[in-house]
Amino acid sequence: MHVFFSSSYSAPMKTYASELPSNSRKTNPENTPKIVLFLTLTLVLLTIAPIYFYPLLGSSFLWTSSSASPSSSPPSNEDIDPIRRLGLSKKCDIFKGEWVPNPKAPYYTNATCWAIHEHQNCMKYGRPDTDFMKWRWKPNDCELPIFNPAQFLELVRGKSLAFVGDSVGRNQMQSLVCLLSRVTYLVDASPATSDDKSRRYSYPTYNFTLANIWSPYLVKAHDADPNGPLLSGLYDLYLDEPDTNWTTKIEEFDYVIVSAGHWFFRPTMYYENNHLVGCFYCKKENITDLTMYYGYRMAFKTTFQALLNLKGYKGMTFLRTFAPAHFENGQWDKGGDCIRKRPFRSNETRLESVNLELYLTQVEEFKAAEKEGREKDLKFRLLDTTEVMLLRPDGHPGRYGHLPNANVTLYNDCVHWCLPGPIDTWNDFLLHMLKMEGGRSSSGRLNWSERKMRIR
Secondary structure, rough: OOOOHHHHHHHHHHHHHOOOOHHHHHHOHHHHHHHHHHHHHHHHHHHHHHHHHHHHHHHOOOOOHHHHOOOOOOOOHHHHOHHOOOOOOOOOOOEEEEEEOOOOOOOOOOOOOOOHHHOOOOOOOOOOOOOOHEEEEEOOOOHHHHHHHHHHHHHHOOOOEEEEEEEHHHHHHHHHHHHHHOOOOEEEEEOOOOOOOEEEEEEOOOOOOEEEEEEEOEEEEEEEEOOOOOOOOOEEEEEEEEOHHOOOOOOOOOOEEOOOOHHOOOOOEEEOEEEEEEEEEEOOOOOOOOOOHHHHHHHHHHHHHHHHHOOOOOOEEEEOOOOOOOOOOOOOOOOOOOOOOOOOOOOOOOOOHHHHHHHHHHHHHHHHHHHHHHHOOEEEEEEOOOOHHHHHHHOOEEEOOOOOOOOOOOOOOOOOOOOOOOHHHHHHHHHHHHHHHOOOOOOOOOOHHHHHHHHH
């Protein structure tokens, strides 16, 4: 970074020199050493003062070489804001950009991280290409720093974070565990009655709790056909009742990341006030098909209302938006696969059809909750991964989430994400967003960037 000083800072030298008596300037040799000493001290003072007082003076002393010249006028506060130059400006949409090569990745492997779910352990099961791990997200107008585990742990010291949702949400939690394993250890603090779908971990060094709470529909749900197909059996959804599996556990958490999506493609029966009001793809006579979008909207409306009205909950809620699947040449159960080897460019595909409708539904309900949350001093934040992940058809396990001859229902998995892989970027976003909320440096003091964020 280049540092420039306005030409006005040379004014004191000219002023003091001109104020000296004229005979001293012309003829008095005794004054010469004093003048030289005075000018020297002035130059030194002008050099070190901005550096010494930089944290107090803010950005008024600095701007980049591209925006300044000896004759230019001082730039606006927006132009000289150091937060913007660091890629931390709230005016930069970090979710709009491109995937660019990152030869330094990955930052962990399936040999260094135990937490990778078998079905996302693509390298273990023989995926032959590795380029899918070597990309990073580059926003259009700023930089998104790669996840720094030490910095993250300092920001969440003494706090707790829960992922609430389905297996894609768990996928992100396992990515986070792998990223944090580079600098510290955890202790499994899961209840003895807990299954693998819901886990709780403690990081004793940082007094940080991390949990995953299984709730694929977010609302109360029952398997209406226990003997039916594993991934397409009928479910009863009680759209106006939040799932107590998470509502009874969430009050203690400082950060909650909610997500849901792919389970809503199943056939479902919709209940409100314990009365059947319709269904989605149930194929039953005299029952109105209200579409998948109706159930999806109601589930998020109910979820957000529960978070807004849950006694004792004061945490920050993140909505992690829907991550599209990438089945090509057939549906998931009709031979569809995902065999691409590189990301799309943003001009090579677009959000449309079902993916677009699900995304808009989520965001509309989120915005309503965010508005109500402001009135109740509850923070809602959007972890907007939909378009980012639409560009990553290469990041799924596909056929490399199991042995070649395994008898599995989802043979080609184009829903979940390989670890390591593009889902690690979700935690880049998460860390960035936590920093934007204002955190602390490793010393416990607010650093310069954090101080500016607090001020703003």
